[in-house]
Amino acid sequence: MPLYLTEDQAMLQETARSFMAEEGAIAKQLRHWRDKGCSDGFGHGLWKQFAELGFNGILIDEADGGLGLGHVEAGIVLEEIGRNLTPSPFLVSAVAFVEALKGSTARERWYPGIIAGDTIAALAVDEGPKHRPDAIEMRAERSGNGFSLTGRKQFVVQGASADVTLVAAQTDEGLTLFAVEKGASGLDVEGVRLADSTIGARLTFADVQVDADAVIGEVGGGAEILDRALNAGRTGAAAELVGVGSASMEMTVDYLKQRKQFGKYIGEFQALQFRAAHLYSELEIARAATLKAQQLLDEGSPDAEAMVSVAKAKAGRASQLAVQEGVQMHGGIGMTDEYDIGLYMKRDRVLNELFGDANYHADKLARMKGY
Structure with a gap:
């Protein structure tokens, strides 16, 4: 396509x-x-x-x-x-x-x-400092006609505002997903302001009772559903990272055309032109990889999962380059709150971690390819 x-x-x-x-x-x-x-x-x-x-x-x-x-x-x-x-x-x-x-x-x-x-809605998957959906330890034990959930989750984006949270937990049958409603007894929600000023949450489940209707899909069949949700989130995050990087580049190029040093616009210096051209090419590659991943997901292609990891890793690297170059080319003012470029750097850091950073996806892709 x-x-x-x-x-x-x-x-x-x-x-x-x-x-x-x-x-x-x-x-x-x-x-x-x-x-x-x-x-x-x-x-x-x-x-x-x-x-x-x-x-x-x-x-x-x-x-x-x-x-x-x-x-x-x-x-x-x-x-x-x-x-x-x-x-x-x-x-x-x-x-x-x-x-x-x-x-x-x-x-x-x-x-x-x-x-x-x-x-x-929110997704409660991660339990440690990094995205590791293959290391979920939270337990869901059968209780009456439902389950009792016990454990902790963190980096739950919008978790403090969510009306419903999709929770991944281990049952005797395997990984299972539960839709836990806001205000459930035994659920403690601690709102945390992230680096980019969005609100995440740490969730503590202490014998949280849910009925059988809370199970999404089949008991023990949550892995496939979770993969589908995470791949959608990863591709979406890649698209948002492309937007973050593109706006950062546009803001920086505009600044290069306005700021003067030694009587010349700094955009006239060849070294900065080379860096801007390199950044443009990296972002275009990231945009293409992200669009390909989206298309493969829409087609239901077996190659989609690998391309999703390529897109998330590439968009993360390109956006990181864009915000770092942006802050540096703005000079000292790039670190002040008055200029928006620093806000893009903060958003980049959160999005890079969400659903797995570039290192996670590079490793995931290598394992998929047999390395």
């Missing part, structure tokens, strides 16, 4: 770009909620606007009230979210969580709220 957008996808991109630039702008959203010390880290009003535009239902089938589109279209929205650092629950709620519920009866319970912009 060609690595460019169709006419309909280009129209969606135009809509998302203009909307995010106006309603999701840094001053209007990220700085506003950060400076207010908002416990959610995002505006629920904006989430409702996402719903009005149909963004929240992009990955939801038309039969369930959504748009019935794919990961390419979700990535278009996410790139614009990254470009404007727009704080929202879109990546986890409308992409990863929605993907996990496909084919499950639980979608009837949770999809309508997500489509309407009334429901926030």
Whole structure:
């Protein structure tokens, strides 16, 4: 499939770009909620606007009230979210969580709220300092007609705001996923402000009782569902990283055209031109890899998982280069809060860690290829 957008996808991109630039702008959203010390880290009003535009239902089938589109279209929205650092629950709620519920009866319970912009979802997977979904130790023991959950989770993005959290735990039958509702008895939620001012959470489960209806899919059959959700989240995060990197580059190039030293615009210095050209090429490769991963996911290709890791690793490396070059080329002012470039660096760090950093995916890809 060609690595460019169709006419309909280009129209969606135009809509998302203009909307995010106006309603999701840094001053209007990220700085506003950060400076207010908002416990959610995002505006629920904006989430409702996402719903009005149909963004929240992009990955939801038309039969369930959504748009019935794919990961390419979700990535278009996410790139614009990254470009404007727009704080929202879109990546986890409308992409990863929605993907996990496909084919499950639980979608009837949770999809309508997500489509309407009334429901926030979270994923509780990681238990250590790094993303290691193959090292889940949290236990779910049978209790009555349901299960009792005991253990800890951390780096749960939007976990403090979530109406429902998808929790991965080990049962006697194997890895199982549970939809745990907000306010469950025995669930302790500690909100944590992340480096980019979004809010994550540490969750402690102390004999949290859930009934059998909370199981997503089959008991012991959670690994495949979790992989599907994580691949959707990883590809979405890659798209957002491309947006973060692209906006950082554009901001930096604009600064090179304005800032003078020794009587010349610093953009006239060849060394900086070489660095800007290198950065541009890296971001274009990352964009192409991300689009390919999205297309393969939409096709249901067996090659999708490998390409997802390529995209997440490449987008992470390219975005990191973009924000580092941006801060350095801005000079000392790049480290001040007055300039937005430092905010892009912070968002890059969180997105790089979310769903696995470049090292995790390089290792994962090597193992898949037999190394």
